[in-house]
Every structure is written in structure tokens, then in C-alpha cells.
Amino acid sequence: MEIIQIVGLGLIVTILSLIIKEQKPMFAFLLATFTGIVIFLFLMGKISAVIRVLEELAMKSGIQMVFLKTILKIIGIAYIAEFGAQIVRDAGQESIASKIEMSGKILIMVMAIPIISVIIETVVKLLPA
Known part of the structure; x- marks a missing residue:
């Protein structure tokens, strides 16, 4: 089970980090x-498998690939922003971590505009004239 390996690695590094930190x-x-970074790389295979399944589902359902790719980019931005903010927080820089998180949220909002536009257009078409 991968989670046991990840948690075990995390606990070992935490103990080493506490000893070295002094x-x-x-x-x-x-x-x-x-x-x-090692934990993230360890999970890359799982992430790529999920992306392949989502691409197959999108192709079968007829969803335009541009929407799936946009959603995947949004998810990637969220994960990268969170990862970066946590690293900066570990260094004791809470204010910079907050700025990273805010930047991630703004980039997500910008990338979501095309999807939101399509949703609004679809709802407007469904409304009686």
C-alpha cells in the first residue's frame, strides 16, 4: 500500500528534520x-493514470477536449500553488505563502472563464424566450 510508504517516509523525515533543525x-x-518532491514524483504514475481515464471518458461522452484540458490545468494550478505555499510556510514565510495561494486562485479564476461562459450560454439557451 502506497499510503503506508508515504506516511512512513514522512514520519522518518519528520524525525530527522527535528533532529537536524537544532x-x-x-x-x-x-x-x-x-x-x-519525492512524494510528488512517487505519485506521478497515479496522476497520469487518472488523466488517461478522464480523457477516455471525455472522448466517449463527446465532451470537447479543450474543456477537460482546462479543468486538468486548473487542478494542476491548485496542487502546485498548495505545494509551493506549504514549502514557503515550512520556511516560516506565512505572508509569501498567502500570496502564492492568492495567485493560484486568481489564475484558476482566469482559466475558468471559458468554461463559465459555456455554462452560462447553455443555461440561457435552455430558458424559454
């Missing part, structure tokens, strides 16, 4: 950042 705080931060 003498070399920069190494503790780098260790935590590296571990986050």
Missing part, C-alpha cells in the same frame, strides 16, 4: 522540500 535549520528545510 544545528542546521537550512538542511532541515531542504530535507523537507526534497521529501515533498
Whole structure:
């Protein structure tokens, strides 16, 4: 089970980080950042499998691929912004982490405009004239 491996790695790195933090705080931060990247890379296979399934479902249902790709980009922005904000938070920079999160939300809103436009147009077409 992958989750046991991930949690085990997280616990080991946490203990090492707490020990190292007293003498070399920069190494503790780098260790935590590296571990986050390793966990993300470990999950890349799972993420790509989910994307393939979603693409197959979109093709079968006739949904335009541009909408699926936009939604996947939005999800990617959310994950990357959260990951970056958590790393910056680990470094003790809460205000910068907040700015990263706000930037992610704004980029998500910008990318969602085409989808929102199509939804509004569809609803307007369904309303009686």
C-alpha cells in the first residue's frame, strides 16, 4: 500500500528534520522540500493514470477536449500553488505563502472563464424566450 510508504517516509523525515533543525535549520528545510518532491514524483504514475481515464471518458461522452484540458490545468494550478505555499510556510514565510495561494486562485479564476461562459450560454439557451 502506497499510503503506508508515504506516511512512513514522512514520519522518518519528520524525525530527522527535528533532529537536524537544532544545528542546521537550512538542511532541515531542504530535507523537507526534497521529501515533498519525492512524494510528488512517487505519485506521478497515479496522476497520469487518472488523466488517461478522464480523457477516455471525455472522448466517449463527446465532451470537447479543450474543456477537460482546462479543468486538468486548473487542478494542476491548485496542487502546485498548495505545494509551493506549504514549502514557503515550512520556511516560516506565512505572508509569501498567502500570496502564492492568492495567485493560484486568481489564475484558476482566469482559466475558468471559458468554461463559465459555456455554462452560462447553455443555461440561457435552455430558458424559454
